Amino acid sequence: xxxxxxxxxxxxxxxxxxxxxxxxxxxxxxxxxxxxxxxxxxxxxxxxxxxxxxxxxxxxxxxxxxxxxxxxxxxxxxxxxxxxxxxxxxxxxxxxxxxxxxxxxxxxxxxxxxxxxxxxxxxxxxxxxxxxxxxxxxxxxxxxxxxxxxxxxxxxxx
Numbered sequence: 001x002x003x004x005x006x007x008x009x010x011x012x013x014x015x016x017x018x019x020x021x022x023x024x025x026x027x028x029x030x031x032x033x034x035x036x037x038x039x040x041x042x043x044x045x046x047x048x049x050x051x052x053x054x055x056x057x058x059x060x061x062x063x064x065x066x067x068x069x070x071x072x073x074x075x076x077x078x079x080x081x082x083x084x085x086x087x088x089x090x091x092x093x094x095x096x097x098x099x100x101x102x103x104x105x106x107x108x109x110x111x112x113x114x115x116x117x118x119x120x121x122x123x124x125x126x127x128x129x130x131x132x133x134x135x136x137x138x139x140x141x142x143x144x145x146x147x148x149x150x151x152x153x154x155x156x157x158x
Contacts, residue, residue: 066078
């Protein structure tokens with residue numbers, strides 16, 4: 001009996017995602033469904049090829065929903081290092097919203113940096129946060145996402 005596998009999904013940590021339009025376009029171009037997950041604080045609209053799931057306002061609600069609904073082979077898009085580490089552990093491909101590909105070789109270093117910044121925030125030292133994403137970075141992200149999907153598609157077909 002042939003086992004039918006679930007198709008690949010692009011899963012987006014949608015709360016602070018600055019490239020929603022680009023993700024939807026690439027997903028449609030490849031025929032890969034997109035699942036955007038965000039809290040009720042963010043108004044997202046479903047569109048062709050894009051399903052929206054809204055979760056409660058809890059600090060990690062979107063991340064937990066994503067972690068519980070991803071499968072090997074999915075593409076996870078997030079700026080959260082903890083979620084990226086969980087997705088890598090489930091054999092997903094993971095990209096940041098700026099097109100950085102996360103992998104196991106860098107994850108410990110990234111998580112240590114996240115922890116150090118959290119310690120500083122608890123001490124009352126706050127940074128300005130990331131710079132707003134530029135039009136060039138959006139194009140770069142779209143290029144990296146396209147390249148990743150082509151590579152994944154080629155590996156499945158072999």
